[in-house]
Amino acid sequence: MARRGATYRCATWRRSVHKPSLPHDSAALHVAGTARYVDDLPEPGDLLHLAFGQGSEAHARIVAMDLDAVRAVPGVVAVYTAADIPGENDVSPLADDDRLLADGVVTYVGQPVFLVAATSREAARRAARMGRIDYEPLPALLTIDAARAAGSQIEPVQRMARGDADAALGAAAHRLAGGFAMGGQDHFYLEGQVALATPGEQGQVHVLSSTQHPSEVQHLIAQVLDVSSADVTVEVRRMGGAFGGKETQAAAFAAAAALVATTTGRPAKFRCDRDDDMVMTGKRHDFAVKWDVGFDDAGRIGGLRLTLSSRCGATVDLSPGINDRAMFHSDNCYFLPDVEIVSERWRTNTVSATAFRGFGGPQGMLAIERVMDAIAAHLGLDPLDVRVANLYGPGRDVTPYGMTVADNIAPDLIARLRADARYDERRAAIDAFNADSPVLKRGIALTPVKFGISFTVTHLNQAGALVHLYADGSIQVNHGGTEMGQGLYVKVAQVVADVFALPVEAIRITATRTDKVPNTSATAASSGADLNGMAAHNAAVTIRERVTAFLARTYGCDEGAVAFTPAGVVVGGETIPFGTVARKAHLGRVSLSATGFYATPHILYDRAAHKGRPFYYFAYGAAVSEVVIDTLTGEQRVLAVDILHDVGRSLNPAIDLGQIEGAFVQGQGWLTTEELVFDDAGRLLTHSPATYKIPTASDRPARLTIALWDGGNVEPTINRSKAVGEPPFMLALSVFSALSAAVAATNPAARAPVPLDAPATPEAILRAIGAYRAA
Known part of the structure; x- marks a missing residue:
């Protein structure tokens, strides 16, 4: 399993099936190209192919719509608008505000306005671009600042607090304030959005959907068709990636296919084009963060006020839960005695942000890690020593939302990784390198992860x-x-x-x-x-x-x-x-x-008060990342990474190690290369592999060592294992902190926070270097 430059270590797995690690059940099929996805299945001769006609305005009233040219395209069998939906025109997960087809108004560029069914995919896509729509422009809010100025929120500001942050800030020996921005991220699953609907008897329909949430897709299809859930069967054998992008976003494509199948009596398939997929589907929420922190001479936090502002997009989607989880994880592994965490959820005329691996956790964790780096810079301390000084421990073991951290292995895990990765020795060597290198600067950082496991909406568990x-x-x-x-x-x-x-x-x-x-x-x-x-x-x-x-x-x-x-x-x-x-x-x-x-037992959360036990347990981890930047071009490279991660008693070490590596590299992409760019009209410019840069094999660290922490879950989970899908994503925060350290090396005399925004593209790194040298 290990590739060149990768080292994996794990404890022996003692199970009665007598195998320490088993391959993925579809691994051989994947390699042979015989694993069947929705688009691999044989197509019936009477199959219809679908495409959405998309809105071109960020916010506008639909004045008139002429679809005669659409219907005239050879091969077109049917064209649908909102008026042709027999049931509810809604495919939202909870707020009843996601229209399958726009009705009277469009609220973001790319919003589906009409649906085309044709005898070929090419005909459907060609026809979908022939619609003529007249608009009356309305004010469009595209940024967090614009939404704030207009008071455009998806829900009221949320506040999670403990103690008296104001008093603690006023009494602190040292006080700093700052802020930064972090961008969103496209899911870039290898298999795009796709669904195949087959009509059955008595109005029933069977839908093959690439979705993470078959029951929700079933419910929404039934709602759109005005039938019972028992009349709809949704089936999922496998997806070619999802990462949260198929939790809510698959519903529109599945519902469209079901609508066509039941009204025409012919099977219908919707395989979305990659560019259209990137334009029409939601992303990770981008955030703007402000912080005000008070601390002592050792860097231990006394008071903190943290404001997390996110761009949620045009509809609610899952933004309440995602932003809640950002608040939950704004402590990461650190005890915050007097704290106020404020969360602003701004509605904009951009495609709605949605679930993405970590579900808000990465944004909250990056915020507190930037605070730790700022404290260390101000005091002239090693950032790792500041992190260790702030860790949860005896008498300091209750989160801002009132949950006791009963399974805290972070101090021991960090200490082991610090020794095994030779962090202190390497940091000294990097300091010596930077002193003699005017152009290339290196940085190193060790950051921890504490990630809560459970749905924060209790009934989903x-x-x-x-x-x-x-x-x-x-x-x-x-x-x-x-x-x-x-x-x-x-x-x-x-x-x-x-x-x-x-x-x-x-x-x-x-x-x-x-x-x-x-x-x-x-x-x-x-x-x-x-x-x-x-x-x-x-x-x-x-x-x-x-x-x-x-x-x-x-x-x-x-x-x-x-x-x-x-x-x-x-x-x-x-x-x-x-x-x-x-x-x-x-x-x-x-x-x-x-x-x-x-x-799941023992979980209960009062959202109104933001207090309770939303998580069954925590998964932990830590990573050491070493990077180098070119101060003339802003280019960066991750040189080496050492990871120690907690999966409890692993159900399958081979699978878990693969998840850790993949999550880390995906997190690295979010923080370094994956930049979403919208123009002033709200159009996504980075809507294809040509303009949106996910990590490639060459971006992977030349040396990557992954070890599994020995020890079972304190809670009686299945075989005392722990979750592994999302927590390793946040290990990549070490890359961003290491890049900040490299930028800081350009002006060793400065004692200021490094003004680096995420993603740390070459342009962002150059901007940060210029500002830091002038500090």
Whole structure:
């Protein structure tokens, strides 16, 4: 698994399936090109292809719309506007404000206005550009500043506080204030938005959708069609990436396909073009941050006022929860005794920002890490020493939202990484290098991660599963989680295999379907394995207990004398092959199918007060990043990275290590190269691979070492594991802090915060160098 320059270390995995690491269940299919995605499936001869006609204005009233030229394009079968929707014209997750097709007004460039169904994808896309729409321009708010000036909010300002921040700031030995901006990020999944709808009997419809949230897509399709949820089946076998971009954004494409399929009686597919996808779908929220901090001579924070302002876009989408999580994670690993965190959620005439890996957590964490760097610069201290001085610890273990940090391993984890990565030795060497290097400057930083695991909306913390044991001893598993490349399916299969002491090859993983496991939550919040793994475990245990009771009755022994082992099922002194046991149980009229359910315990949150326990536990990690910048061009390179990350008792180290590496590199992209640029009319200029720069193989650190922290979860999660999807993303904050240190090396006499905004593009680095040299 390790590539050149990569080193992985993990503890031995002791499981009854007898394999320390298993490959992704679709790995061989991916390599061979035989893994089937929605667009790989055979197309029926009467298939219709779809495209949206998009609005060209950021904010305008639709005065007139002439679609005659659209209908005249050869191959066009049907054209739809808002008036043709039989049910509700809404595909929003919670606020009823996301129109499938614009009705009377457009609120961002690229908003779907009409829908074309044609006999080919090319015809549909060509026709979609032929519509003539007359607009009456309305005032357009494109930036956070413009929205603030207009008082345009998606909800009132939120405040999370403890103690008296004003008094603590006034009494502090040192006080600093500052701010910075961080940009958004496009999901850039390899598989774009796609859905295939097939009409059924009596108005029913089956939809293959590339979505993280099949149940929500099911509900929204039913709402658009004015049918019951039972009439809609949504199926997901795999996605070619998602990262949050398919949590809410897939609904419009699936609903459009279902609308066409049910009204024409023909199957309909919507495969979105990459440029259109980037224009029409939401991004990570960009933020503007202001901070005012008071601290002592050691850099320990006494008081902090933090203001987080985000650009939410034209509709609510998931912005309330995302901005809440930014507030939750504004402490990261640090105790803030007297603190006020203010969150402003601004409505703008840009495409609505949406879920993205970390769900607001990265923005909150970057804010506090910038504060730590500023304190260190002011005091002339090593930033790592300032971070360590502020860590949670005994008597300093309650978050600003009132949750006790009971599983705090951050101090020990940081100390181990500091030693293993030779941080102090390397920092001294970098200081010596910078003293003799007028053009190239190096920087190093160690930053920690504490990430809360659970949906912060309490009712979403539930999952269901369905397990079938067939009479030949094979097992089929279905659950509400979706596979987007993260390895959820193989992890859940391992859990079920372990219940029966079987090899994982005996478990058949099946596509997620709303007609098998209903009312599921999105595969998000890093909770896929926690929730669905436990639900599948509970279902498998139910079957095992039934079989155990049957065998005890049949063989006249106690249930304690029945044991499932890799060699077979031991009954008394006899070992019976598992397949034989399954056949006997079937002939004995034992139910070999069971549902399982799991709801995360001990979580409760009062959003109005911003107090409670929103998380079941925390996942921890830390990274050391070493970088170099060219002070003449602003170019940067990440030279070396050392990571120590906490996944509890790993369900599958190979999968977890891959997630850590991928998340880190994606985070590095957000902070260095991925720049979203809108023009003054609200048009996205970076809407293709030619203009939007995700990290490539050459951007990956030449040396990347990843180790897993030894130790189980203090909470009884599935096999005492911890979530891994989102927390490693924030490890890349070390890259940004290291770049700041490199910029600071251009003027060692300065004691000011480095004025570097994210992403740290060459232009941003040059601006920061110019300002810092003048400090």
